[in-house]
Amino acid sequence: xSKKDLIAVxxxxxxxxxxxxxxIFPPALGQAAGENVWIAIAGFLITGVGLPxxxxxxxxxxxSDLQQLASRVHPVFGVIFTTIMYLAIGPFFGIPRTGTxxxxxxxTPFLPETADRxxxxxxxxxxxxxxxxxxxxxxxxxxxxxxxxxxxxLLIGLTLFFIKSVWTPMGEIQKPTDAYAHxxxxxxxxxxxxxxxxxxxxxxxxxxxxxIQQKGIxxxxxxxxLCIQAGLIAASGLTLVYLSLxxxxxxxxxxxxxxxxxxxIISQAATYLFGEAGTVILxxxxxxxxxxxxxxxxxxxxxxxxxxxxxxxxxxLVIVMSVFSxxxxxxxxxxxxxxxxxxxxxxxxxAITLVxxxxxxxxxxxxxxxxxxxxxxxxxxxxxxxxxxxxxxxxAILHVYEKTLPLFEQGIGWLTPALVGGLIGxxxxxxxxxxxxxxxxx
Numbered sequence: 001x002s003k004k005d006l007i008a009v010x011x012x013x014x015x016x017x018x019x020x021x022x023x024i025f026p027p028a029l030g031q032a033a034g035e036n037v038w039i040a041i042a043g044f045l046i047t048g049v050g051l052p053x054x055x056x057x058x059x060x061x062x063x064s065d066l067q068q069l070a071s072r073v074h075p076v077f078g079v080i081f082t083t084i085m086y087l088a089i090g091p092f093f094g095i096p097r098t099g100t101x102x103x104x105x106x107x108t109p110f111l112p113e114t115a116d117r118x119x120x121x122x123x124x125x126x127x128x129x130x131x132x133x134x135x136x137x138x139x140x141x142x143x144x145x146x147x148x149x150x151x152x153x154l155l156i157g158l159t160l161f162f163i164k165s166v167w168t169p170m171g172e173i174q175k176p177t178d179a180y181a182h183x184x185x186x187x188x189x190x191x192x193x194x195x196x197x198x199x200x201x202x203x204x205x206x207x208x209x210x211x212i213q214q215k216g217i218x219x220x221x222x223x224x225x226l227c228i229q230a231g232l233i234a235a236s237g238l239t240l241v242y243l244s245l246x247x248x249x250x251x252x253x254x255x256x257x258x259x260x261x262x263x264x265i266i267s268q269a270a271t272y273l274f275g276e277a278g279t280v281i282l283x284x285x286x287x288x289x290x291x292x293x294x295x296x297x298x299x300x301x302x303x304x305x306x307x308x309x310x311x312x313x314x315x316x317l318v319i320v321m322s323v324f325s326x327x328x329x330x331x332x333x334x335x336x337x338x339x340x341x342x343x344x345x346x347x348x349x350x351a352i353t354l355v356x357x358x359x360x361x362x363x364x365x366x367x368x369x370x371x372x373x374x375x376x377x378x379x380x381x382x383x384x385x386x387x388x389x390x391x392x393x394x395x396a397i398l399h400v401y402e403k404t405l406p407l408f409e410q411g412i413g414w415l416t417p418a419l420v421g422g423l424i425g426x427x428x429x430x431x432x433x434x435x436x437x438x439x440x441x442x
Contacts, residue, residue, distance in 0.1 A: 001215050001226060009211050009226075010233025015151045016204050017052055017197045017234060018241065019293040021097050023158075023286070024104075024262030024333075025194050026242045030249025031258060031265060033184055034176040037250040040188035041243060047192025049238045051352060052201040053231035058358040059205030060212075060227035063220055066202045069358060073371040079308065081354075084347060089199045090301035091321045092328065093340040095132075095294055099125045099329035100336055102290035104263030106283035109271060118330070125329045132291060133322040136298040137315060150289045155241070157285060162244035164273045171254025186410035193344040194337065198351050203300065260334045298322060346379075346386035349414040353378045357422070369425035377421025381405065381414035 025048075026041065033040035062069050066085060071078030088094065103124050111120060180187050205227075212226050249265050256268040271279045302317035331339065353374050364370045384401065387394050405413040 001212065001217055005215055006226065006229060007233060009208065010230040011151075011237075012211060013056065013208055013230050013234040014237045015148075016207065017195075017200060017238060018151070018154075019098070019289065021094075021101050021290070021293070022048075022195050022197070022238075022241075023245060023266055024101055025191060026245035026262070027249030027252070027265040027269070028259075028262035029180075029188060029191050030246040030251075031253055032177045033180040033188070033246075034174040034250060034253075036176040036180050036184035037173065037246050040180050040184040040191070041246045043185040043188030043190075044192045044246075045188075045239060045242060047189055047348070047352075048195045048197060048242065049192075049235045051192070051355070052195075052197040053228070053235050054359075055198050055201035055351070055355050056205045056208055056231050057224060057228050058355045059202065060209050060224045061220070062358055062361075063209070063223070065206050069202070070354060072357075072361075072366065072368065073354075073375050074368070077375070081347075081350065082304075083308075085199050085203060085351075086301050086304050088340075088343060088347065089196055089203060090297055091324045093336065093343070094196055095297045095301075095321065095325040096329035096331075097333070097336060097340075098290040098294040098297070099128050099325065100333035101263055102128065102287040103329075104261065104333045105267045106287035106290075108264070109267045109279050109283065118332075121332065122330055125326045128291070129294075129322045129326040129329075132294040132298060132325075133318060135291075135295045136302070136318045136322070150285060150292065153285055154289060155237075157282060158241060158244060161248065161270065161273065161282075165248045165251060165269070168273070170248075170252050170256070170269065170272060173250045174253045183410050186407075186412065190345070190411045193348045194340070196344070198348065198355075202351060202355075261337065263333050294325075298325075342386040342390035345389050345411075346382045349378045349382040349385075349412075349418075350375060353414075353418050364422075364426055367426065367429045369429040370422050371425070373421035373423070373425025373428070374418045375421070377417030377419075378414045381408070381417050385411065385413070 026044065029040055029044060030037050059065070059069065067078045067082040069078075070081040073081075100121075103121055107120065107124055108117070111117065175181075176184065208227060208230065209223065212223055212230070217223055217226060245262075245266075248269055249262070252265055252269045252272075255272050256265065259265045259268065267279065267282070270282045298318055298321055301321060302314050305317050306312055306314045328336070357371055357374055381401065384394050384397050388398060401408045401413055406416055407413055
């Protein structure tokens with residue numbers, strides 16, 4: 001495979017990962033982390049960049065899709081876990097987020113102060129998802145072409161944005177807020193979940209594999225190596241973008257004040273630095289980028305559910321998902337992000353554990369008991385973390401976990417139970433093997 005082809009796949013992977021929604025989290029982290037921004041963004045890069053690259057590599061290494069990978073735990077788990085992943089990246093959070101982000105960045109800056117934002121959001125999302133629905137039902141190269149044009153335009157715009165923010169700073173970096181004052185690295189690590197790129201990598205990893213296979217690469221070891229190299233190209237681009245956006249957010253407080261979400265930060269910082277012209281250009285690019293992401297997600301999710309439920313047609317699924325996404329989008333960007341956090345806190349550790357197990361698969365012989373043990377140990381903690389974040393009273397369990405689990409208060413208390421569960425699964429498998437051998441001997 002030539003270097004040119006490899007770079008092309010790396011750029012394709014970057015485009016798959018980098019949707020307009022990814023623009024809103026680093027600036028919000030930058031504002032809140034303040035002087036601790038670089039420590040916090042380091043944690044963010046682990047889960048927002050490193051983990052997606054590992055997830056694509058895991059899919060390449062196994063040579064399968066997400067459902068087949070998850071089925072190593074159990075076939076039922078494979079279906080349930082994959083379904084939850086598609087719902088999260090699709091109609092529950094991912095697709096509605098494209099609508100709210102495009103409204104926040106593309107429309108809000110131009111609304112008069114007297115305008116009723118809830119009514120405007122409702123009107124906008126109806127139009128936005130009608131267009132998304134039409135494009136998803138009428139596949140053409142239009143979306144592909146827009147996507148290929150928008151990625152370089154978006155990168156050029158962000159580069160100018162960053163240079164301007166350094167050349168004419170918006171203000172001094174402020175003290176960190178409470179959430180980032182004590183454990184900024186771990187807080188950034190959890191914030192990286194919000195990109196949902198690890199989920200996207202597990203869902204769309206097969207696209208990268210097929211792109212490499214089309215170049216004549218069939219050897220699994222070579223395929224995995226090339227996926228990792230393409231991943232590193234994509235990771236380099238994402239890292240530069242996230243660092244730039246985090247700096248813009250961290251230096252923006254004196255100019256625009258603290259804002260509820262990254263969409264507001266980006267739009268108001270663009271207006272402050274470039275005036276109305278800059279805001280208009282940014283708005284158009286973001287709105288179109290969100291639209292292409294929305295169409296891609298609608299198409300992918302509808303295709304998956306049509307495959308596992310043949311009685312449900314692709315057309316009907318696209319219509320239902322579009323209507324549902326429009327409804328969910330009307331909770332607003334800030335509320336949508338807060339609703340997604342508990343779910344992501346539950347499923348992200350499971351995804352991390354699954355990816356890690358796929359890399360260790362050969363070392364423990366791919367034993368199902370190891371998969372079951374590690375995933376069970378992870379879930380017992382991540383579900384409590386998620387319920388706590390959602391506001392449920394789990395104080396009795398929390399009291400036990402806080403006293404017994406390392407790093408629980410930092411949000412990664414699931415790590416030790418995952419390791420212990422995997423080891424127990426390995427021991428159980430060896431015990432069962434010895435028992436079966438003894439029975440045969442007798």
